[in-house]
Amino acid sequence: MAALSEKAAAVFGRWCRPCDQAPPKLHIYNSLTRSKVPFYPIDPSGQRVTMYVCGPTVYDAAHLGHARTYLQFDVIRRILRDVLGYDVVYVMNVTDVDDKIIVRSQERGITPEALAREWERKFLEDMTALGVERPSAMPRVTEYVPEIVSFVETCVSNGFAYEDRGSVYFDTKAFESKGHDYGKLCPENVGNEGLMAEGEGKLASTTFTKRDDRDFALWKASKPGEPTWPSPWGAGRPGWHIECSAMIEHTIGHGGPIDIHGGGVDLKFPHHDNELAQQEAFCNCRQTVNYFAHTGHLHIRGLKMSKSLKNFITIRQALEGVDGLEGVRPSTMRIMFCLVQYNAPCDYSDNMLANARAMEKKFREFFLNVAAALRVVDSDVNAKFKVRPEDASLLKARDDCAKEVRARFLDDFDTPNAVKALQKLVDSTGSYLSTLEATNSQPSSLALCAAARYVAETWLKLGVQGLCSDEVLDALRVYPSQTSAKKSSGAASAPLLDALSNFRDGVRGAGRTQDTAGVLRLCDELRDLVLPELGVRLEDKGAGSVWKLDDPEVLRAERARKVEEAQAKADAKRLAAEKAAAKEAAARVDPRDMFKNGPYKAFDADGVPTQNDKGEPLPKSQFKKLKKQWEAQKKAFEKASAK
Numbered sequence: 001m002a003a004l005s006e007k008a009a010a011v012f013g014r015w016c017r018p019c020d021q022a023p024p025k026l027h028i029y030n031s032l033t034r035s036k037v038p039f040y041p042i043d044p045s046g047q048r049v050t051m052y053v054c055g056p057t058v059y060d061a062a063h064l065g066h067a068r069t070y071l072q073f074d075v076i077r078r079i080l081r082d083v084l085g086y087d088v089v090y091v092m093n094v095t096d097v098d099d100k101i102i103v104r105s106q107e108r109g110i111t112p113e114a115l116a117r118e119w120e121r122k123f124l125e126d127m128t129a130l131g132v133e134r135p136s137a138m139p140r141v142t143e144y145v146p147e148i149v150s151f152v153e154t155c156v157s158n159g160f161a162y163e164d165r166g167s168v169y170f171d172t173k174a175f176e177s178k179g180h181d182y183g184k185l186c187p188e189n190v191g192n193e194g195l196m197a198e199g200e201g202k203l204a205s206t207t208f209t210k211r212d213d214r215d216f217a218l219w220k221a222s223k224p225g226e227p228t229w230p231s232p233w234g235a236g237r238p239g240w241h242i243e244c245s246a247m248i249e250h251t252i253g254h255g256g257p258i259d260i261h262g263g264g265v266d267l268k269f270p271h272h273d274n275e276l277a278q279q280e281a282f283c284n285c286r287q288t289v290n291y292f293a294h295t296g297h298l299h300i301r302g303l304k305m306s307k308s309l310k311n312f313i314t315i316r317q318a319l320e321g322v323d324g325l326e327g328v329r330p331s332t333m334r335i336m337f338c339l340v341q342y343n344a345p346c347d348y349s350d351n352m353l354a355n356a357r358a359m360e361k362k363f364r365e366f367f368l369n370v371a372a373a374l375r376v377v378d379s380d381v382n383a384k385f386k387v388r389p390e391d392a393s394l395l396k397a398r399d400d401c402a403k404e405v406r407a408r409f410l411d412d413f414d415t416p417n418a419v420k421a422l423q424k425l426v427d428s429t430g431s432y433l434s435t436l437e438a439t440n441s442q443p444s445s446l447a448l449c450a451a452a453r454y455v456a457e458t459w460l461k462l463g464v465q466g467l468c469s470d471e472v473l474d475a476l477r478v479y480p481s482q483t484s485a486k487k488s489s490g491a492a493s494a495p496l497l498d499a500l501s502n503f504r505d506g507v508r509g510a511g512r513t514q515d516t517a518g519v520l521r522l523c524d525e526l527r528d529l530v531l532p533e534l535g536v537r538l539e540d541k542g543a544g545s546v547w548k549l550d551d552p553e554v555l556r557a558e559r560a561r562k563v564e565e566a567q568a569k570a571d572a573k574r575l576a577a578e579k580a581a582a583k584e585a586a587a588r589v590d591p592r593d594m595f596k597n598g599p600y601k602a603f604d605a606d607g608v609p610t611q612n613d614k615g616e617p618l619p620k621s622q623f624k625k626l627k628k629q630w631e632a633q634k635k636a637f638e639k640a641s642a643k
Contacts, residue, residue, distance in 0.1 A: 031292035050252040054263035057095040058119035061314040072342040082461040092135040099201030126315040139247040151246040160281035166221030166234040172214040186269035199270035241274035265294040338415040368548035370452040391447040397428035398451040587636040
């Protein structure tokens with residue numbers, strides 16, 4: 001972070017810690033202090049948490065930057081609610097009137113409302129595809145214009161805004177003169193003309209002279225062809241920053257502060273700093289947001305995402321695949337972002353995707369291995385429930401993991417290290433199964449389920465779906481639901497019976513002709529091609545086999561990757577063989593003939609050129625170089641001839 005100027009340093013860090021009713025259990029990195037601070041909810045009972053996240057401006061397709069922000073705030077919301085037990089009221093707005101929307105609608109020849117509704121629908125479809133939960137409230141700007149007008153009126157009457165030619169501007173000097181600090185989040189950026197101009201929008205008035213360069217529009221007088229609403233200052237529309245302030249006040253603010261305000265780091269200045277100023281001007285108070293949380297920048301292979309760099313990836317392109325790239329499963333994307341701290345920079349790269357896919361596979365395999373192990377455990381009637389040292393060790397590993405995961409979540413929602421703790425438990429469980437298998441002992445279904453159930457529940461609380469099939473979840477309940485099992489069995493029975501019937505026919509045919517190789521081929525086809533389409537993974541294990549139920553889509557993707565890897569290996573082998581053959585052919589050329597077809601006219605007794613094609617003697621340096629090549633060829637030729 002760049003050093004702050006003396007003036008900026010005086011503004012930064014003026015944060016009032018909320019009144020604490022009890023020792024804090026959660027610490028959050030607060031952008032207002034740029035440090036971790038104890039979290040105290042405003043609610044006197046300490047149970048209710050109000051949270052507002054800046055939503056999309058719906059004028060174009062949502063991209064991976066949006067995916068990161070809304071996925072990671074979805075994870076934070078789930079941790080607060082499902083892990084820490086808070087009652088979370090989560091509000092996300094939709095900006096459906098803005099300069100960008102107006103400009104894009106004019107380019108397409110449709111109304112701003114039609115454009116906004118189109119992209120809002122697609123945005124919500126993208127969020128559903130990613131598994132992002134709907135907010136508690138989702139106010140649209142166009143539905144809150146009367147409340148926005150009232151909010152601006154209060155700012156004017158409080159002496160913090162002024163009107164000119166139908167527009168209303170925030171009065172920064174008046175704000176500071178009454179003891180308020182402008183630019184609390186990014187005081188070092190106050191005065192940055194580029195950022196301030198971007199915040200005002202492309203359609204900002206150029207004929208008006210502000211009282212201070214830092215002043216910004218609360219209400220914009222509409223130009224011909226723009227959306228308009230009535231106001232005391234004439235027909236116009238809201239400014240960008242005022243929208244969030246008014247909707248926060250109407251939904252969860254109610255004249256006081258809110259607990260958490262979130263958004264992407266690119267919104268810090270001027271948007272969030274202007275929001276804070278407006279809310280303080282409206283409430284005549286010093287603090288309207290107790291904790292500000294920002295997701296970090298997202299880069300694509302180390303570069304800023306930009307259409308000009310041709311690395312702009314929409315959420316749909318990422319999920320469905322684009323330009324020959326394999327699509328990313330929603331669960332994989334969520335895991336990928338869980339591997340990065342929410343407020344740290346994130347580089348979306350091939351390596352990061354590979355790590356996320358490997359992580360997902362590790363946990364999927366873990367659950368499948370647990371389910372396979374549980375199938376061979378004695379029934380409850382015959383099982384022995386005495387806790388052996390191995391069982392006690394696994395139960396302790398489970399308890400240690402639970403303590404560490406909770407500690408990580410309490411430390412600013414530290415999902416990367418929470419996942420590491422889950423990995424450690426997975427490894428401990430694998431060691432447990434291997435140890436018992438080596439002594440031909442059965443695992444404890446209770447200890448095994450306790451460990452696996454905790455891992456499954458934690459991922460589900462983070463919103464990761466699909467790591468466990470319904471059959472695995474049933475198995476982890478120790479006493480599976482017979483209804484669920486029957487339903488699953490019935491749904492899969494017809495295609496499975498068809499596969500077994502066809503396999504039997506093939507084996508019988510091969511048996512009649514004593515085609516042993518044919519039988520083995522049919523067994524491999526059943527394992528590699530037929531059963532995966534039915535969601536069954538059949539693995540060779542010693543002299544026998546073990547089956548696991550998995551998602552057919554996952555099995556197809558694995559098969560495709562194996563085919564690609566085999567093809568790449570075959571191509572590399574072929575190229576190596578061609579290279580070796582070419583080298584062998586080159587080695588069999590007699591050194592006396594190697595320069596005959598070159599641009600030379602005369603040669604010595606060994607066939608080394610002495611004159612160029614014009615009959616001119618070759619320079620000594622060139623002759624020496626050619627002689628060296630001749631000697632190397634002579635050695636290769638003699639070696640090849642001796643074979």
